[in-house]
Ligand SMILES: Nc1ncnc2c1ncn2[C@@H]1O[C@H](COP(=O)(O)O)[C@@H](OP(=O)(O)O)[C@H]1O
């Protein structure tokens with residue numbers, strides 16, 4: 567049987583290919599309708615294939631009603647069929663992603679994949695490249711294009727770093743994985759599906775991932791709201807968390 571991590575990678579890749587087709591067939595669809603179509607079609611593909619390949623498992627998806635039977639399940643797939651919907655619907659953007667993660671009781675995220683179809687890459691927890699070599703120059707901190715944390719600018723000043731806006735939690739996390747940036751920080755609102763797969767992949771690669779207060783990220787909670795997140799190269803974690811704590815105090 568295909569391993570869970572391979573299945574995650576294959577499903578993320580297949581949903582990504584479908585999303586590229588949706589873009590190619592967009593015609594003069596309004597951005598909102600285009601995003602909606604992408605969300606729905608990718609979700610249908612993921613649910614269908616998870617039901618085929620892992621019929622006994624529960625699913626938590628951004629685009630499906632939350633079935634709380636997942637709270638009694640030992641295995642829950644946490645999926646975001648289209649992360650960065652806003653950017654997907656803008657022409658020529660590559661900062662959107664498909665997230666597929668598996669949560670297991672007592673073990674947190676055990677398999678994960680993030681596809682970036684517009685870049686033709688899939689990163690999976692069983693196939694992590696070592697985090698990219700530290701780039702030369704100033705530290706780069708990735709933040710949401712539309713909702714950067716209030717503390718981001720003062721924290722960047724404390725660390726003598728540059729803030730770089732980018733869409734999609736998965737795209738930002740994978741940019742840190744590849745060494746194109748050093749930090750991804752978010753606060754003020756997010757859901758488990760936004761971070762489960764990116765966090766599964768970066769933890770498998772040995773990067774740091776936590777809440778902004780340094781505590782562990784927990785998934786498959788009854789209310790799947792997980793509003794803040796820090797992903798970074800491990801050697802930066804102490805200084806970054808200290809700077810955030812100073813700004814929040
Ligand atoms: N304040 C907030 N409340 C709820 N969700 C948020 C949020 N800020 C960001 N997100 C979600 O986190 C994901 C990444 O955001 P961003 O691109 O701004 O970095 C997006 O997921 P979706 O595109 O799947 O909705 C976005 O909706």
Ligand SMILES: [Mg+2]
Pocket residue numbers: 628646648649650735759760
């Ligand atoms: Mg999302």
